[in-house]
Amino acid sequence: MGNTPNVARRSESSRQAIFAAARELCAERGYGRLTIEAIASRAGVSKKTIYRWWPSKGAVILELLDEAATMKAHHPDTGDLAADLRTQLTAVIGMLAPPQTSALAGVIAEALHDPALAHDLRERLIEPRIAEFKNRMRQAQRQGQLSPDADLDVALDLLYGPLYHRLAFHLGMPDPAYLDTLIAHALRSLSMTQ
Structure with a gap:
């Protein structure tokens, strides 16, 4: 034995x-x-x-990314929403850069032409992280850091949209100062009562 x-x-x-x-x-x-x-x-x-x-290289990389995102790109809750968003967004930027060798950028690009990979990317990697983001934002709402009627779908687009816009058009990922400015503007808009 x-x-x-x-x-x-x-x-x-x-x-x-x-x-x-x-x-x-x-x-x-x-x-x-x-x-x-x-x-x-x-x-x-x-x-x-x-x-x-795995059925393809995309599936291998997707599982690898899922594990990496779980370890590196979780949504912390230190009580300081801006700092927590900076930590999380910095982790995402690290996964996207440099785009020429980023596994995440490669899977995103391939998913544009592969509906099955796009589905798996959404289901396995993106949707669970969106749920984590919304949970963190709801906590911020309960703590009075965000307006209780802040639209969390808009919050997602305000904070993450610029990263993917900059990726798609080869504008470079935000540096720390720009990221802080982005977060400050997004939080200011989400803190205002509708």
Whole structure:
């Protein structure tokens, strides 16, 4: 019994090797030049192993991004809404930059042409983070930091829209000073009674 291989441990180590390879290759080559073959070779696994778990490179990267976003881009609640938004938005900016090698920017671009990936991106990565954002904003409303009738869909667009606008048109991600200005203006508009 002691000599029986632990399949779960082997599977998890292969999974982590695949994620590490995909992350490294994206950083080196960019998402567009990423292939399942290159991931398999770098991870030391077969293409068959990857395809057993994921249908495409987009699916591999999406799961990798989901784990990264859970660790890096959560919505803190320190009681200081502006600081918490700065922390969260800075994490998102870090995931989008530089766009040439950002796995997230690559998946977003591919999802424009792949309806199944777009669906999975929304369901797995985007919608849960929107729910977290709205929960954090509702807490701010309860604490009197935002108007109780602030439209949280508009809040989402005011705070995150500029990041994706700047990404789409190659304008560069906001620097810390601009991000602070963006947050201050958005919070000012959301604090006013309608």
